[in-house]
Amino acid sequence: MGYHPINFSEKLSKFTDRWSPKVISEMNDYQFKLVKVEGNFMWHEHQNTDEVFVVLEGALTIEFRDGAVTLSKGEMFVVPKGVEHKPFAEKECHIMLVEPKGVVNTGDAEDDLTAENDVWI
């Protein structure tokens, strides 16, 4: 039987669009997604789940109503459920997200930025 690693760089080379997470694997009922971001996202929250951000390349700032955190390559952060946040990247940044299957990128808000869900690469 063939077993194959999931290579982040190879997966990242397969798309160029921004703010549109692509699923690369599942564990139990969770998904691992890659996303390229640049500029401002919108304020949103996820009422039912925490959300993990891992920066693979570049830097990402996550703004909160009462502060902010900036993540560089090799760093992660867990946004607690129900907490409003707004991602921002001055330059293109590559991120891995971990969240339950079915989570929409804009959370409880619907917007032009709402991406199609469960898109695999």
Added chain:
Amino acid sequence: MGYHPINFSEKLSKFTDRWSPKVISEMNDYQFKLVKVEGNFMWHEHQNTDEVFVVLEGALTIEFRDGAVTLSKGEMFVVPKGVEHKPFAEKECHIMLVEPKGVVNTGDAEDDLTAENDVWI
């Protein structure tokens, strides 16, 4: 309020023991753990959960009864629940594990390699 990134290198600098996962964060009822490995681990399985391996440094081979996969830095693999596997690293390798809180490193087998669970750094 202060928000702080979780830096993998900084966390890895805090321990030297092998095959003993350290928790660095939680999301919902899942944990993210770092572990340093070298040499052979034991055959084991996790009956109730998939297990995610992400290689941060070095290379890891995961043997299965019918094959194997080798992961390098920047690669991940999901071992399905119930599947026997045996990790092996020729040289020291640094890994991030993602699995539900409470999962024991040796799965259903108890051994000298069974590590204390839920150790945070």
